[in-house]
Amino acid sequence: MAENETILTAEGLKQLEEELEVYKTVKRKEVAGRIKQAIDFGDISENSEYDDAKDEQAFIETRIIALEKMLGNVKVIRDVKETDVVTLGAKVLLRDVEFDDEEEYYIVGSVEADPDTNKISNESPVGRAVLGKSKGSIVNVSAPSGFVQYQILDIS
Known part of the structure; x- marks a missing residue:
């Protein structure tokens, strides 16, 4: 870059x-x-x-x-049609392993990031953790309260 x-x-x-x-x-x-x-x-x-x-x-x-x-x-960045790994422009469905909550995020550049609309930066803790990972992967994200584990359920 x-x-x-x-x-x-x-x-x-x-x-x-x-x-x-x-x-x-x-x-x-x-x-x-x-x-x-x-x-x-x-x-x-x-x-x-x-x-x-x-x-x-x-x-x-x-x-x-x-x-x-x-x-x-x-x-x-182009809209991702189908991919095996998380890239910029991908929508990622994540499941919080501990609480079993699901959330979908759109991975974008930092200028365009808007957490209120689930657009997260590739530079954010979650964005960094999921980039390059594949469906089914479990990632650890550092949070103020400790580590949060997410499983990547889908990439689109």
């Missing part, structure tokens, strides 16, 4: 491109309008609206630069 490479699914790439477009075409104009309006209020030395708008402008410009940098060095 190249240094500073951004690993994304096709869906993740589309989302970042859309986010960048919104920042460039919508957010920039909105904040420019807020700055102009704040200047119209008069003395900007003690104008909180102006300060807030300038802070937001700085955030927007920083985010645009970060997104452009990420998108400038993207590696798109």
Whole structure:
């Protein structure tokens, strides 16, 4: 993996491109309008609206630069159709050996990770543990409370 490479699914790439477009075409104009309006209020030395708008402008410009940098060095991972081992882009059905709970995770790059939607990073403890393993394997994952054992039930 190249240094500073951004690993994304096709869906993740589309989302970042859309986010960048919104920042460039919508957010920039909105904040420019807020700055102009704040200047119209008069003395900007003690104008909180102006300060807030300038802070937001700085955030927007920083985010645009970060997104452009990420998108400038993207590696798109393909959706996995059928595989014998866990790879980036795979969906993995895991069973907690101790509690017999099942959970399905989608293994993605760190930029796209979203635990709320079961998208976990290849760099996360669970992601690292299952990468390269096959169906039926049992993996140990370090957790704050000790080790958790998962069995890989399915890979798709």
